[in-house]
Amino acid sequence: MIPSQTGGIETIRKIVRELAAQATFMKERIAIVGSGFLGLTLAKRLADAGHKVTIFESAPEIGGLASVWEINGIVWDRHYHVVLASDRHTRNIIEEIGLGDDFKWVETKTGFYTDGELLSMSDTKEFLTFPALDLISKLRLGATIFFASKIKNWKKLEKVTVQEWLTKMSGKKTFEKMWKPLLKAKLGEAYRETAASFIWATIQRMYSARNSGMKREMFGYVKGGYGRVLGRFNDVLLDRGVEIRLNSKVDKIERLANGKIRVTPVSARRHKDIKPKVQKTKYAAFEAAVAVAPGFSGAFLSEPQHSSTVVDFPENTGSQLFDKVIVTAPSNVAEKMLPQLDEREKKQLRNIKYQGIVCASVMMRCSLSKYYVTNITDDTPFTGIIEMSAIVDKREFDGNALVYLPRYIAPDDELFDKTDDEIERYFLNGLERMYPHFRRQDVVAFKISRVRQVFPVPVLHYHEGLPDMRSSVDGVYIVNSSHIVNGTLNINETVQLAERFFEQEFSA
Ligand SMILES: Cc1cc2nc3c(=O)[nH]c(=O)nc-3n(C[C@H](O)[C@H](O)[C@H](O)COP(=O)(O)OP(=O)(O)OC[C@H]3O[C@@H](n4cnc5c(N)ncnc54)[C@H](O)[C@@H]3O)c2cc1C
Known part of the structure; x- marks a missing residue:
């Protein structure tokens, strides 16, 4: 009798200890630096697992490379984005946040601009007669x-x-x-x-x-573009208690003697110069854009808005303590935040070479062509042409065409320092030379995005020089697109990387 009672009490004690241990585990405070698809997916996985998550984002809105902006009163992707039918991870996460039924799939055509001629290259016959x-x-x-x-x-x-x-x-x-x-x-x-x-x-x-x-060649997009996806993601995370701190550029991450990790955004003084936009305005603009686009159901106009729990500058600019920190910013940016990294790792992070982009969004009254992508082999100001309105219903753009003109360049290329007017003139001259029917008067809006670190260049023996995702500072992880070693940069790979990292480090 007595031994079994003792055994029973011991078992109960064990269960209590286990529950307490689990409770401690569940209550880890985790900071994520960056609100691109990597940061957002991780935030969801960690919040679903019971952690208390805070996202620090330097920009005035979430989404990183997939974020949106306003062009001619329409909110659409800052950089062209499509989903492939085989993008299982992208489709899953979009389904998880409740937009899985809102994909539109469209058959696309590809053009080739070569020797001053625009040719179709969408099937085997066209390839053979090229x-x-x-x-x-x-x-x-x-x-x-x-x-x-x-x-x-x-x-x-x-x-x-x-x-x-x-x-x-x-x-x-x-x-x-x-x-x-x-x-x-x-x-x-x-x-x-x-x-x-x-x-x-x-x-x-x-x-x-x-x-x-x-x-x-079926490409897909969610009706309303990534603005809609990000709006929903934002709400889903806020519902799970995730704190999203916009305009919060992280300057320094340090592990303290007590094991906690301190995250310090740039000082309020420097922040004041940035003049952040408020996220609410963005989503209000997004709603207006949808309202003016005929053909939309408008169903998501009534989606709950949680902007009140998104922390905008200038509130809350001080340091915060966390149990773990995951940095999703580019490797060289991460290296600067973490003075405690060992020298070998710092060098590895600095050695990762990035490719950047200057990407123009041009809204115009008439289409350039029927091709979603036009590959270019001639020397032109931009390195490709992506006509979003070859896929997306023009009614989403108020009846206009939306064309992207990307030029991928090294981060120190002088094009980054040219003014918007200079780039606009340079790019539109190129369009005029290529398309006889193109007229400048048809351009209703021209906006330029500049990003110096878009993707790491996969040099020889690339994966061998890559630092581990678990950094040399205990409790700090650096996970970013440099860890996509056998793929190209796309949201599917990004989400897959987030899932892999979560499984590896956080699943019980
Ligand atoms: C022109 C272009 C076209 C593309 N087309 C497609 C496509 O058709 N289909 C597709 O699937 N994918 C496409 N992609 C790729 C897709 O956008 C990326 O795979 C994805 O957005 C990467 O997400 P990420 O979270 O890894 O990085 P990012 O989106 O770069 O996120 C990193 C975040 O960290 C933040 N940050 C950086 N430093 C700090 C700091 N110090 N403090 C706080 N925050 C910081 C940044 O502001 C950013 O929000 C395209 C990308 C580009 C550029």
């Missing part, structure tokens, strides 16, 4: 793509440059005529040091889209 390459070159090009789609061991391709590999596979002529301009369009001069794994990942993504069970 005049810029002879038949043998085309066959070698097709064989290269097919062969790359079958390769499983991408690590081997990290040991050879993309230039060497593609020249060997497709021939020098095809490399110079097709591959080189396309590589330069995305990587600039950094294509010379890029590994062949880059083109492998690009081809794999293209193939996964085609093998997804849908018709060829």
